[in-house]
Amino acid sequence: MNSPRLQVREATEADLGALTAMTREFNDYLDALGGAAPSPDADAIAAAAMGRLRNMAFGPRPLCTVLIAELDGEPVGYVNYFVGVFMDDATPAVHVADFFVSKRHRRRGAGRVLMLEARRIAEGLGASRMLWTVWRRNEEAIRFYEELGAELEPHDGAVLMQWLIKP
DSSP, X not given: OOOSSEEEEEOOGGGHHHHHHHHHHHHHHHHHHTTOOOOTTHHHHHHHHHHHHHHHHHSXXXXXXXXXXXXXXXXXXXXXXXXXXXXXXXXXXXXEEEEEEOGGGTTSSHHHHHHHHHHHHHHHTTOSEEEOOOOTTOHHHHHHHXXXXXXXXXXXXXXXXXXXXXX
């Protein structure tokens, strides 16, 4: 896939170290967008998250798939997605749960290639749509998605609702 310098491939369990580092950077980025300093235990938070991801992505019954972008063999970004069903027309829908490209590697094509690969996968599944959320404060990401041809959900502008479920 892609050029010899920029490759996208499905992540494996061996990529958990790189995913942990990128997740930490992503969390710090989101904290900064919200006006907060990085969490003092950010390393532990990212490591714990990747510990849980291990079974969800690489276990015997994976719930999601992670794609890694590599530039000259170095992991520089990822997209995490899962397949669901869009009930309005009962077709597959690909849900992007997380997408990130390391700041020092942005504007080199990795993000574009990751999102286009996820779209290619969605098309191959016969999906009617690919969905994701983006924080309204993340104007850089919104511009990036719009440059790719994505649109805000027409009815509500992509409002994310949640229920926090405590174990």
